[in-house]
Amino acid sequence: MQITIIGVGYVGLVQAVGLADFGFNVTCIEKDKEKLRELKFGRVPFYEPDLEDLLRKNLKRNRLNFTDNYLDNIAQSDVIFICVGTPPKKNGESDLRFVDQVSKEISNKIKGYTVIVSKSTVPVGTSRRIENILKKKNSLKSFDVVSNPEFLREGSALEDFIRPDKVIIGCRTIKAEKILKKIYKPLNRPYVVTNNETAEVIKYANNSFLATKITFINEIADLCENIDAEVETVAKAIGLDGRIGPKFLHPGPGYGGSCFPKDVKSLIYQGKKNSIDLKIVKAVDKANELRIKFLVKRIKKILNNKFNNIQIGILGISFKPNTDDIRKSPGIKLVRDLSKTKAKIKVYDPQAMKNAKKELNKTIEFCSNEYEVAKNSNLLVIVTEWNQFKNLNLFKIKKIMKKPMILDLRNIYSKEIEKNGFYYYAIGNN
Ligand SMILES: NC(=O)c1ccc[n+]([C@@H]2O[C@H](COP(=O)([O-])OP(=O)(O)OC[C@H]3O[C@@H](n4cnc5c(N)ncnc54)[C@H](O)[C@@H]3O)[C@@H](O)[C@H]2O)c1
Known part of the structure; x- marks a missing residue:
C-alpha cells in the first residue's frame, strides 16, 4: 500500500514516521522548503522526544521519502492523509484554506480508487467539502473521504501514536473502513467507526x-x-x-x-x-x-x-x-x-x-x-x-x-x- 502524507508538521511527521516504522512506504509532501531540506537530512525541525531517531531509522530503510512534488506522487497513492494546519480566523472560524488547496491540488491527480483521510482538525461538514472539490474533477467518484481525527499530545506524540486511547474512523463505505483498519492494525486499539x-x-x-x-x-x-x-x-x-x-x-x-x-x-x-x-x-x-x-x-x-x-x-x-x-x-x-x-x-x-x-x-x-x-x-x-x-x-x-x-x-x-x-x-x- 502506498501512503502519502500531505503536510509534515507535528501531526503529519509523527504519522509518517510511525506508519513507516510499521513497514509502509510513505511519501511526505511538504510545501515549506526549509522544513523539507531538514527532513531529507534526517533532522526534525521542531522538538519532539525520540522522533528524530525513528525518522533516521526509517530514512535509512528507504521507507520514507520527502518531496514538494504533487504531480509524480499522488497518482501512485492508495491512501492520502491530509495533515495541514487549520488555524483560527479572527472570529473563531477554522481557516480551511490549506485543506482546500490540498483538495484542489490532488483532485485532478488521483488515479484508481484512492482513500483521502482528513487528519487535520476540521469543522463538521469538511469531509463533504473535500468530497465536493474532488467530485468536480472525478465524476466517476473513484475515492472515499475519511475523517480520522488525531489526538496526539506534543511531547509524547510517538507514544500517543503507538498507544492511542481510540482510533476514530468516520467514513461512508465499508471499503474505506477496511483500508483504515488495515493501516492501524498494528496498534491493536479500540475503533469507533461512524x-x-x-x-x-x-x-x-x-x-x-x-x-x-x-x-x-x-x-x-x-x-x-x-x-x-x-x-x-x-x-x-x-x-x-x-x-x-x-x-x-x-x-x-x-x-x-x-x-x-x-x-x-x-x-x-x-x-x-x-x-x-x-x-x-x-x-x-x-x-x-x-x-x-x-x-x-x-x-x-x-x-x-x-x-x-x-x-x-x-x-x-x-x-x-x-x-x-x-x-x-x-x-x-x-x-x-x-x-x-x-x-x-x-x-x-x-x-x-x-x-x-x-x-x-x-x-x-x-x-x-x-x-x-x-x-x-x-x-x-x-x-x-x-x-x-x-x-x-x-x-x-x-x-x-x-x-x-x-x-x-x-x-x-x-x-x-x-x-x-x-x-x-x-x-x-x-
Ligand atoms: N499539534 C498537535 O498537537 C495536534 C494534535 C491533534 C490534531 N492537530 C491538528 O492537526 C492539524 C495539523 O497540525 P500541526 O500542529 O501538525 O500543524 P503544523 O502547522 O505544525 O503543520 C502543518 C504543515 O502543513 C504544511 N502545509 C500547509 N499547506 C500545505 C500544502 N498545500 N501542501 C503541503 N504542505 C502544506 C505546512 O507547511 C506545515 O508544515 C491541525 O488541524 C491541528 O489542529 C494538531
Whole structure:
C-alpha cells in the first residue's frame, strides 16, 4: 500500500514516521522548503522526544521519502492523509484554506480508487467539502473521504501514536473502513467507526471537554486560594470519583497550545452557525482568556503593587514540557503582559528559546539557564513544568535572588520550601 502524507508538521511527521516504522512506504509532501531540506537530512525541525531517531531509522530503510512534488506522487497513492494546519480566523472560524488547496491540488491527480483521510482538525461538514472539490474533477467518484481525527499530545506524540486511547474512523463505505483498519492494525486499539460528521464532532467535543476540566479546576483553585482550602487535595478527591477521573485536573496558568484554544473557539463558531448557543464552551473560552490577566493581578499583589526596580524571572515558555511549541502559550502571554509594566523580565526555557526570541520583544532578557534567570530576581515564576525545574538547587537560587520569592503556577513545590527561607506562592493553596 502506498501512503502519502500531505503536510509534515507535528501531526503529519509523527504519522509518517510511525506508519513507516510499521513497514509502509510513505511519501511526505511538504510545501515549506526549509522544513523539507531538514527532513531529507534526517533532522526534525521542531522538538519532539525520540522522533528524530525513528525518522533516521526509517530514512535509512528507504521507507520514507520527502518531496514538494504533487504531480509524480499522488497518482501512485492508495491512501492520502491530509495533515495541514487549520488555524483560527479572527472570529473563531477554522481557516480551511490549506485543506482546500490540498483538495484542489490532488483532485485532478488521483488515479484508481484512492482513500483521502482528513487528519487535520476540521469543522463538521469538511469531509463533504473535500468530497465536493474532488467530485468536480472525478465524476466517476473513484475515492472515499475519511475523517480520522488525531489526538496526539506534543511531547509524547510517538507514544500517543503507538498507544492511542481510540482510533476514530468516520467514513461512508465499508471499503474505506477496511483500508483504515488495515493501516492501524498494528496498534491493536479500540475503533469507533461512524459517519464523517460524527467523527468531526468527536474531535471538538473531546478537546473542549478537556479544556473545560482544566478551566473548572482553575476556578476551584481561585476559590481555594481565598478560603484556606487546598486545591490539590480537592482535585485528588474528586479525581478518585470514577465518574470524573484524575486527569486534566491540575490547576495552572490556563490551557494553551495550537489545539485547545482554537478548537474551543471553532466549536463555538460551529454552534453559532447552527443557531446553538454553546454556553458552557463559551464560558470556558472566556475564563481561559482572562486567566493571565488574573495572574498578572496576583503578581502585582505579591509585589505590593510595585513593578519599579523589580526583576521577574520566568521559567518555561513552551505551552507544556517536552515541546518547543509556543503557539498560544500561557508563558508568552504572561511575558507580554508583564513587559507592559516597569518590571525587568528575564526568561528561560529548555527548548523554546529560539521560538521565544522570534515572538517576544527585545526588552526581554533571554537567559541560558534557570540560575541566570534567578540571579537578582525579586520573583521567580514557574510557568511550565519541565522536569529540570522540579529539581532546582534551592540553596543556590535563594542565594542569588534579590528576594527569594517563588510563584509556582504548576504547583511543583509546596509550602515546605518556606522552611528554607523562601516566600512561596502556589495556585489554589495559600
Ligand atoms: N499539534 C498537535 O498537537 C495536534 C494534535 C491533534 C490534531 N492537530 C491538528 O492537526 C492539524 C495539523 O497540525 P500541526 O500542529 O501538525 O500543524 P503544523 O502547522 O505544525 O503543520 C502543518 C504543515 O502543513 C504544511 N502545509 C500547509 N499547506 C500545505 C500544502 N498545500 N501542501 C503541503 N504542505 C502544506 C505546512 O507547511 C506545515 O508544515 C491541525 O488541524 C491541528 O489542529 C494538531
